[in-house]
Amino acid sequence: MIRFEHVTKKYEDGTTAVDNLSFEVADGELVTLVGPSGCGKTTTMKMVNRLIEPTAGRIFLGGDDISAVDPVELRRRIGYVIQQVGLFPHRTVLDNTATVPHLLGVKRATARARAAELLDLVGLDPAVYGGRYPEQLSGGQRQRVGVARALAADPPVLLMDEPFGAVDPVVRERLQNEFLTLQKSLRKTVLFVTHDLEEAVRLGDRIAVYGQGSIEQFDAPAVVLGAPATPYVADFVGSDRGLKRLSVTPVEPGDLEQPPVVHTDDPLPSGLTHWAVVLDPGGRPHGWISAEQASLARGTVGEHAHRMDARLPVGASLKQAFATMLQYDAGWIAVTDEADNGRFLGVLTPARLHEALRRSTAADAQDIPRDEVELETVSGR
Structure with missing residues (x-):
């Protein structure tokens, strides 16, 4: 669905934000981009909807070279969720959610009906919350509205830039759970930017671990935690990566x-x-x-x-x-x-x-099923 081919972004001051980036995101896949501040992950995302134009290379969306697509038309095919949500303060929750379908020419009644369905889908009863204004909502509720608004035009692609970063840890975990449930049913193609490794591991089908402007490892969460590709990745995921791996290893x-x-x-x-x-x-x-x-x-x-x-x-x-x-x-x-x-x-x-846990780590390292792993044991007298 999304493909980067040797994409580079250099600024006039000589800064290289992204350097020769090549990767693909499959249809229905959720890929998390994780790394320290200034590593290029948000720049990568913004190049997909042409908020930032690449200096070199090509980006494809559904087989189309996005440089040949009108930016406005392109953005109508992409849902965009940011940390601060960006709701219109003077519009109700229902009208905020219906914004994009209305701009696309959908009749107001139809757009509002679709908005009500989506509010219900993200856990906000439209009869209760639809007539409220953003200032009357909690931070977590505003984030839910942001997700609903991004889904309103049924885009095939979602770009999410630190969407849950501004809420407290308890609400954040709840939003993550709700989004995972939503993704299981909708199967959108998602690029999700975060600086939080645990969030990246929990949400991503695959993780792109950024160094400075480039991807150091692009793999399943369990592989990144169990078999870091470079010393940089090993240092980034930390010495407690075995504990983090518990969250991506299922009970069989x-x-x-x-x-x-x-x-x-x-x-x-x-x-x-x-x-x-x-x-x-x-x-x-x-x-x-x-x-x-x-x-x-x-x-x-x-x-x-x-x-x-x-x-x-x-x-x-x-x-x-x-x-x-x-x-x-x-x-x-x-x-x-x-x-x-x-x-x-x-x-x-x-x-x-x-x-x-040991079998899972060994299975990824050897590229074999877990039930084929033979573990070494230490016996004592």
Whole structure:
């Protein structure tokens, strides 16, 4: 969808903002551009909608050389979201969102109906917020309106320049979650500029790590964290990149242990060594029971099972798994298949979590599937 071919941007004072840049962004892909201030990432983005013109090289959008496209027409094909949003203070939220369709000649009623749909899509009830003005909204709400306005003309491409950088960390995480959910359904082609590596890792299908005016590494987040291409990238992602990698490494069925299992309507078992997971009639986690409790009590398993709160779905990140363990002070968490009505798959322990992280890192380094990795172990006496 977006292709850079040997693009350079030099200014009259001799500064080279971008130097011989070549990369592609696939249709429906979200690519994050990350790097320190002044590295050229925002310049790269602004050249896509011709707010900045390149000195050399060519940029293609959907197969068209953008230098041959009228800038106004080009920008109508691109949604643009910036940190400070840029809403019109004298227009309501609904009219702000309907701005671009209205400029494109869409009838006012149709444009407003589309705006109402999009406000609802980004979590703002149009009946509640549509008639308000930007000053009546929180920072997070204004950012949602900015995203809705960028989507109003249904552009194939979104350019997002530090869109969540001006809100507090809690709101920022919520906006990131909402945007990821939105992107899963809309599959827009997105260039997303950020200086925050964790945000880049969390959102991007691929990450472009910028040095000074050039890309040092362009790869999947897990690869950037697990196998930095250059000393610069290794220094940029930091010595704690293993911890950051937890957020992009999913829990897979092969990571799980298979403990003893009993069911709620079973009589209390007499042969337990330590504990067992208790399942309901549908095969979903109900709780757990200890060997001591099973040996001392009478009745059915379901009558004596402990509640089990430490659980998460397969495919969740290792970071979520670790956080769940800490939240419930749990030595293991139950993992379920939400696509199969929450069926129990196994348990993840701290040791297996660590092993999953090691396998993921080794798999990327060797370019093989995780289940084919053979880990070295150190045995002692």
